[in-house]
Amino acid sequence: MEGKDYKRFPEVRRKLYVIVFGTDTPAGKFFDIVLLWAIVGSILIVTFESVRELNERFEFAFAIFEWVFTILFSIEYLLRIFILKKPLKYVFSFLGIIDFLALVPTYLSLFVTGGAYLVVIRAIRLLRIFRILKLSRYLSEAQMLGNALVASRYKLFVFIGTVLSVVLIMGTLMYVIEGAENGFTSIPRSIYWCIVTITTVGYGDIAPNTIMGQTLASILMLMGYAIIAVPTGIVTGELVKENTKKSMMEIRSCHSCNTEINDPEAKYCKECGNKLIEDVEVTL
């Protein structure tokens, strides 16, 4: 009987693998969708638990749901380890670590209070949604965004360095000018105000009162207004470059008369009428 089990074992494992890790079969897709909704549900419960009026009325129900979800996720986690031939690779992968960290807070809450809210780390598990949707498409787009950011990293470092220096110097100046009596009680608080201002958030919990402070604040605002144009310009510039590169690769030439064909849907050369050959295959 043990031998029989041993033989059947890989078969079960393979079937489970298709369901738990695959998304092509109906069962695999169903598993992933249930999982996603369970994640959303468990996040909603943590969120609602924090609303006092709701918690007073549904405290018990919230606790039960929270434990049901956590136990389900624990079973799923163990299942993943059990199915894989090389479980350690999964355990120490990005998604594996997130899956584990998403379980810890609830168990910890048995011993320590206050940490239960950390289960919102489960939000990162929602990344699995890209596996159900056409993954590759999103990946190529996300990669393009990533490329744009990576390509402009030096420009962005220069930019962030400039902003931090401005905020540091302006924060100190405002502390000296306005002083504690107008809410600028320390340089760190003054720097916080500078960031609130330069990013155009402007809570208004601290605001300059002296004429000189307001003049300096006006300059800071106009700087922030001008500065926002820079990262936008950088990222846009890179995206346009990526787009251009992609579209340049799509320009074909007629094999007969060497004319450039700009229209990607043309089938015949607009100059000599020869049939065009699909000679450049782009696979981004």
Added chain:
Amino acid sequence: MEGKDYKRFPEVRRKLYVIVFGTDTPAGKFFDIVLLWAIVGSILIVTFESVRELNERFEFAFAIFEWVFTILFSIEYLLRIFILKKPLKYVFSFLGIIDFLALVPTYLSLFVTGGAYLVVIRAIRLLRIFRILKLSRYLSEAQMLGNALVASRYKLFVFIGTVLSVVLIMGTLMYVIEGAENGFTSIPRSIYWCIVTITTVGYGDIAPNTIMGQTLASILMLMGYAIIAVPTGIVTGELVKENTKKSMMEIRSCHSCNTEINDPEAKYCKECGNKLIEDVEVTL
């Protein structure tokens, strides 16, 4: 006499059709302009009705105007149904449903109170303005904007997903750090604050008070500041691509010497002097 009526009927219907649905004749244009002003008028009345001082003085006048407009719009609606050969197609079209919904609230207000303000749905009826103006021009521009948004939908989904995750995790962290005594009374409220901050709106009705909360808020603001660059870059990138595509289609080649002609207003080839033929006709 009935037969006579029956014969003349289509004639009347055609004339009415030209006035109500057409915009090319003076009468048709006049009808549409009167309709638009009536819509604007009825919206203004609802708006002013909500101002207490005005309502106390002009309550009766407002009610009369509101009913006059509603009855006029009802007549217009019935007229449209009466004129068309296939009225059902109109009734269930987008504009047809809006036209109907724009009538309902006033009639409903006879039985239920509070819903009268829903007549602002009439604002959507103002879309008809594009029919008076050169419709096609606006359509092609709106379509270009739409194309840009559709083409960048995967990038935008990735972007929105990222923003929502950031807001969820940061909202929970701020709730744990600042707590109810600083206004972060629950996670949903804390998430609301995160959205207020990351979009750089910054009401200031809730604001962090602890040093750690202010540090986290600063990071969130700088993230929001950087993040805004991404959708701008995406939309701009697409628009530039559309523009480039359009302008590339406008480049002509000389039929004699095959030189590319970049200047859209050139009449003779700059290389060999041959007269250029208008060979690419763009109809976007």
Added chain:
Amino acid sequence: MEGKDYKRFPEVRRKLYVIVFGTDTPAGKFFDIVLLWAIVGSILIVTFESVRELNERFEFAFAIFEWVFTILFSIEYLLRIFILKKPLKYVFSFLGIIDFLALVPTYLSLFVTGGAYLVVIRAIRLLRIFRILKLSRYLSEAQMLGNALVASRYKLFVFIGTVLSVVLIMGTLMYVIEGAENGFTSIPRSIYWCIVTITTVGYGDIAPNTIMGQTLASILMLMGYAIIAVPTGIVTGELVKENTKKSMMEIRSCHSCNTEINDPEAKYCKECGNKLIEDVEVTL
């Protein structure tokens, strides 16, 4: 004697013309610079006059300066009319009307109180600064900006129409949801709040308090955040197009081998070594 005067007259007029309207001679430049500083001075006086502490101390000095400036500007205005052969053309030109309107408030203040601040219309007179600087350069740049705005006017109209509809409908919804007890006392005030929110200004003088109101506000903010990408994308797209058009016109071709020369500073063809001819003269 009258005849003599009559003869000398045109000579004086021509000399004055060169000083008052011209900018190429030292005297003409000096006149314009003095005029600009006088305008700045008179604006500063109006500005400082409104600060109570300053006005209490320097009321008399302010009044004298204000009248001195106004009389000087009046003389200048009459001089311009006197010099020109066709003064009416100037009087009814844009700058002429502004010059006149900039004088009126001070004289009016003899009869009516409160209007004296309208002299800030003089700020528009500062446009003359472009005459001293290299006018043409600024004009071509300003024109390029203008072109970009004009070329994208249909897109911008569609955009503004969308924003206004959103603000109208959202304003009414917030009025119904939040009501007068949370500061949304009327629909116009509610629309004002919507504009404050969608533009990410966020004063915080009115802020939603109910959960539903805060949810709606969050959606509005995220919309505003996304919407700002659109006009930026439109304007940028047009500017990039203008830039591309300009740079495309700068591409030359070698007359010997027909190779495209991309480098605007190349003097010899990179393919065949022939000397390049400056064949495309761009005059934007």
Added chain:
Amino acid sequence: MEGKDYKRFPEVRRKLYVIVFGTDTPAGKFFDIVLLWAIVGSILIVTFESVRELNERFEFAFAIFEWVFTILFSIEYLLRIFILKKPLKYVFSFLGIIDFLALVPTYLSLFVTGGAYLVVIRAIRLLRIFRILKLSRYLSEAQMLGNALVASRYKLFVFIGTVLSVVLIMGTLMYVIEGAENGFTSIPRSIYWCIVTITTVGYGDIAPNTIMGQTLASILMLMGYAIIAVPTGIVTGELVKENTKKSMMEIRSCHSCNTEINDPEAKYCKECGNKLIEDVEVTL
């Protein structure tokens, strides 16, 4: 002995030069890194000194650290002068003046109070960080940003002039409309409010209360919303142009058949199969 010293002297100086000014040797790199951390440390101390609770407890430690850092920086400054053959060139260079100004406030604080915070000028010394990192790369990127800003300076001047005029005129109008009872106590304060609004910061410390004031504020906000698109568009346009110029220089042509090669990694001509020669060497 003096002669011996005299001979050895240049040797010591050269060694010190390599350490203090160079970054290629381990010792030179170590020196720069220590220096940077010392600058960060001294800035942190000034920042923390301004927090009252911290200052009360660590006042003595802060003072000692502050003096230790200042003395170290003084030694470093004298060392730089001593090492160089032409020290005056360094003393009056940008970095030299900053190095000097960064020392002054601490010494001044012996005689005058309040100026000690000005040591944050040391933040500018952090620019040295670019010397440790691959300087040239950052420089070329920073220069590209700089080029984009310089190339668009006329457009930006036109833009800033427009914003200032709008703010001046709107500020006066709001002062006349809202008046001192709603917080618009003077025109300068009103202009400050306009800048707070048009940059979408929106503190809410001053906010319009009358209907007319709120209408004008709405217009100002929508203007600010539209206006932000302009500098973004300008900077982006320039960056795209720079990118395009760079990528255009990277387009090669086949020497055999004259076909344009768009793919920067192609090794053989896609038309005739000839081996491509790396003929365009770009050194930005």
